[in-house]
Amino acid sequence: MNESNFTNKFLKVFGIENHRHNRRDPLNILVPLVSIALALILGMIVIAASGRNPFRAYALLFGDSGLIPGGSSWPREFAELLIKSAMYIATGLSIALAFKGGLFNIGAEGQFWVGAIVATFFGYWTPVAHTFGAMYAALGSLGWIAQLLHGAVCIIMGMLAGGAWGAVAGYLYVKRGVNIVIGTIMLNWIAWFLITSWLVTGPMTPPSQTFTSGTFYIADTAKLFRIMMPTRLNTSILLVLIAAYATWFLLYKTTIGYEIRAIGYTANIGMDAPRAQGININRRVVQVMFFSGALAALGGTFFILGMQYQFPNTATMGYGWTGITVALIGQAEPIGVILAGLFIGAMRTGATSMQVANIPKTFSDIIEGMAVGFIAMQVAVRYYLVKIIHHRRARTTPPADQEATA
Amino acid sequence: MNITQINVTIAQMLDYTTPILFAALCGVLSENSGVVNIGLDGIMRFGAFFGLLGAYFSHSPWVGLLLGIAVGCAVGALHAFITIRWNGDQTVSGVAVNVIALGLMTYLLEYIFSTTGYSPQLENYFGAQAYRVHLPFLAKIPLLGALSNLSVMIWLAFILTIVLHVLLYHTVLGLRMRTCGENPKAATTLGINVFRVRWFAVIAGAALAGIGGVALSTSSFSGFSDSMPNGIGFIGLAAMIFGKWTPFGAMGAALLFGTGQIVQSIIAVTGIAPNLAPGLTLILPYVLTLAVLAGFVGRSVAPAADGLPYYKEQR
Numbered sequence: 061m062n063e064s065n066f067t068n069k070f071l072k073v074f075g076i077e078n079h080r081h082n083r084r085d086p087l088n089i090l091v092p093l094v095s096i097a098l099a100l101i102l103g104m105i106v107i108a109a110s111g112r113n114p115f116r117a118y119a120l121l122f123g124d125s126g127l128i129p130g131g132s133s134w135p136r137e138f139a140e141l142l143i144k145s146a147m148y149i150a151t152g153l154s155i156a157l158a159f160k161g162g163l164f165n166i167g168a169e170g171q172f173w174v175g176a177i178v179a180t181f182f183g184y185w186t187p188v189a190h191t192f193g194a195m196y197a198a199l200g201s202l203g204w205i206a207q208l209l210h211g212a213v214c215i216i217m218g219m220l221a222g223g224a225w226g227a228v229a230g231y232l233y234v235k236r237g238v239n240i241v242i243g244t245i246m247l248n249w250i251a252w253f254l255i256t257s258w259l260v261t262g263p264m265t266p267p268s269q270t271f272t273s274g275t276f277y278i279a280d281t282a283k284l285f286r287i288m289m290p291t292r293l294n295t296s297i298l299l300v301l302i303a304a305y306a307t308w309f310l311l312y313k314t315t316i317g318y319e320i321r322a323i324g325y326t327a328n329i330g331m332d333a334p335r336a337q338g339i340n341i342n343r344r345v346v347q348v349m350f351f352s353g354a355l356a357a358l359g360g361t362f363f364i365l366g367m368q369y370q371f372p373n374t375a376t377m378g379y380g381w382t383g384i385t386v387a388l389i390g391q392a393e394p395i396g397v398i399l400a401g402l403f404i405g406a407m408r409t410g411a412t413s414m415q416v417a418n419i420p421k422t423f424s425d426i427i428e429g430m431a432v433g434f435i436a437m438q439v440a441v442r443y444y445l446v447k448i449i450h451h452r453r454a455r456t457t458p459p460a461d462q463e464a465t466a
Numbered sequence: 467m468n469i470t471q472i473n474v475t476i477a478q479m480l481d482y483t484t485p486i487l488f489a490a491l492c493g494v495l496s497e498n499s500g501v502v503n504i505g506l507d508g509i510m511r512f513g514a515f516f517g518l519l520g521a522y523f524s525h526s527p528w529v530g531l532l533l534g535i536a537v538g539c540a541v542g543a544l545h546a547f548i549t550i551r552w553n554g555d556q557t558v559s560g561v562a563v564n565v566i567a568l569g570l571m572t573y574l575l576e577y578i579f580s581t582t583g584y585s586p587q588l589e590n591y592f593g594a595q596a597y598r599v600h601l602p603f604l605a606k607i608p609l610l611g612a613l614s615n616l617s618v619m620i621w622l623a624f625i626l627t628i629v630l631h632v633l634l635y636h637t638v639l640g641l642r643m644r645t646c647g648e649n650p651k652a653a654t655t656l657g658i659n660v661f662r663v664r665w666f667a668v669i670a671g672a673a674l675a676g677i678g679g680v681a682l683s684t685s686s687f688s689g690f691s692d693s694m695p696n697g698i699g700f701i702g703l704a705a706m707i708f709g710k711w712t713p714f715g716a717m718g719a720a721l722l723f724g725t726g727q728i729v730q731s732i733i734a735v736t737g738i739a740p741n742l743a744p745g746l747t748l749i750l751p752y753v754l755t756l757a758v759l760a761g762f763v764g765r766s767v768a769p770a771a772d773g774l775p776y777y778k779e780q781r
Contacts, residue, residue: 164557247756259745261745
């Protein structure tokens with residue numbers, strides 16, 4: 061009793077209260093959990109069907125995922141888990157926020173890379189890098205202020221650019237009627253080819269070098285602080301938690317957030333109610349796409365400032381796509397996105413170890429894809445869950461019209 | 467640039483066009499009945515891998531083609547099951563198909579061939595001389611000479627475009643499909659089983675995407691690479707929109723995008739603008755598609771009920 065009171069007070073300090081009075085349905089939590097469980101079971105069948113030991117595979121997958129403390133390699137795995145999760149949570153939040161506004165922002169991928177390339181640019185661009193370098197030298201023992209400021213400049217510029225990239229899709233949607241899914245897919249590829257086949261191999265590559273691995277390296281002052289020294293764990297996970305809190309606050313504690321949710325609730329039926337209420341839908345949609353793009357770009361800046369320190373020419377797509385999985389498993393709630401992001405980060409970390417058992421590390425994609433498949437089919441999952449629950453409670457009345465609830 | 471070079475370039479362009487066209491036709495069939503299929507990129511990946519698998523073990527690309535079609539149908543049935551039987555979100559289901567394809571094909575590639583990145587190369591594939599369609603009487607004619615020695619898959623793509631046009635605009639089934647895509651309620655009123663029509667359209671469309679995948683791994687290339695289809699499914703989607711959801715429009719767009727893919731080699735051969743970065747030409751199809759969608763180059767409007775689940779009981 062005391063404990064729960066304390067928890068409530070503690071949460072209230074941060075403004076986190078139980079706000080979903082109308083959505084206390086335990087199925088909201090059960091559906092993603094059951095989807096993951098079913099996907100893991102199907103994954104076992106895939107492994108067993110290819111003549112390998114599923115229990116050994118899963119022991120490797122979860123044993124080395126960084127979730128379970130212990131062992132000499134655990135700190136490194138834990139750090140990898142958090143570094144990966146930070147990026148997945150960022151893109152997951154991006155897509156979750158857009159979902160709340162009734163928009164499917166498949167463009168998180170492109171916004172992620174726009175954020176990454178802009179952060180790279182402000183990390184190495186001579187005027188900026190020299191200014192902060194000089195400041196670092198001048199401040200002496202207070203040099204961390206220069207690092208903090210340079211990092212902040214890179215992150216903010218990256219987020220602004222990613223947000224602008226997202227807002228383009230929003231603008232085309234409200235002004236020219238371009239479907240947001242199609243528009244963002246096109247913008248993804250435009251960003252990707254402009255960055256990887258032009259900027260990274262051309263204007264942003266150091267000249268007169270025989271071997272180049274990508275763009276210039278960013279200045280030391282732009283790198284994110286490391287917070288667990290032997291490992292490369294950096295502040296990205298803390299920043300993304302702040303971003304998650306900000307997203308939650310925006311959605312549930314501000315007028316803009318209320319209007320965004322009003323648009324999202326009615327997106328499929330014409331948005332008459334919010335329009336009658338005087339909400340400027342066009343402006344809000346562009347804003348949602350801006351915030352969404354900025355969040356995805358935040359993940360992109362982590363990729364550069366915390367991991368790569370340059371834009372590598374070996375970068376492969378996938379962070380934005382993973383963000384879709386994260387947002388869907390997290391049911392588009394910031395807290396759910398954090399948990400789903402940690403889960404997927406853990407799977408990706410542990411999957412590398414599965415190669416010992418001759419299982420490619422893309423195995424986690426199979427699990428994630430199947431989990432998304434079950435979430436797409438959540439009407440069915442809910443239907444059968446309700447059936448099972450009712451059966452357990454030995455009720456005789458059939459579950460009437462459960463299909464309509466979802 | 468002499469006539470032989472032009473012919474080679476045209477043939478190369480048609481080679482690039484074919485998988486894009488198959489993907490676009492998949493979209494045309496599926497979306498005209500009202501089901502968005504963003505998973506067609508994943509279905510192409512399935513088709514590409516299983517097409518190679520059949521061709522590799524039977525030493526005949528035709529077996530690969532059949533296997534590719536079968537697997538395409540199976541994945542299409544999964545998409546239909548989720549989106550039509552259970553009214554699932556069509557985009558989410560498509561994402562699921564793409565992600566599963568990404569992981570599962572890599573898994574199977576390493577499991578079956580014990581290699582990473584690339585499958586073994588095929589000796590008997592549609593791109594090989596023995597499997598090409600030889601039309602010697604065309605070889606002497608300028609420009610048409612490019613058509614004298616093409617892969618079967620290229621011809622198949624263009625023939626299927628005509629078949630699809632006839633199906634959609636000159637048969638009862640096609641009219642029913644388009645009705646389901648425009649106004650499923652009206653279709654139901656007329657006694658059309660919307661669900662059955664959509665099931666058919668999605669599975670038939672997925673079969674086309676499967677063929678597109680087979681064309682990629684056994685005609686354009688002689689093997690499967692782990693990066694396939696490298697976004698071609700999405701280019702196909704763009705081509706479908708650019709072509710205003712019609713088969714011939716999609717064909718024109720696919721040809722345009724195919725040309726976009728060979729701009730680099732044209733630049734190399736002709737020496738025009740040698741310093742142009744590849745990134746600036748690669749984005750052309752996508753910029754054009756956005757321009758069309760935004761109404762700068764003629765409006766393109768989707769079928770009215772495209773992407774919406776159909777609830778029979780809903781008002």
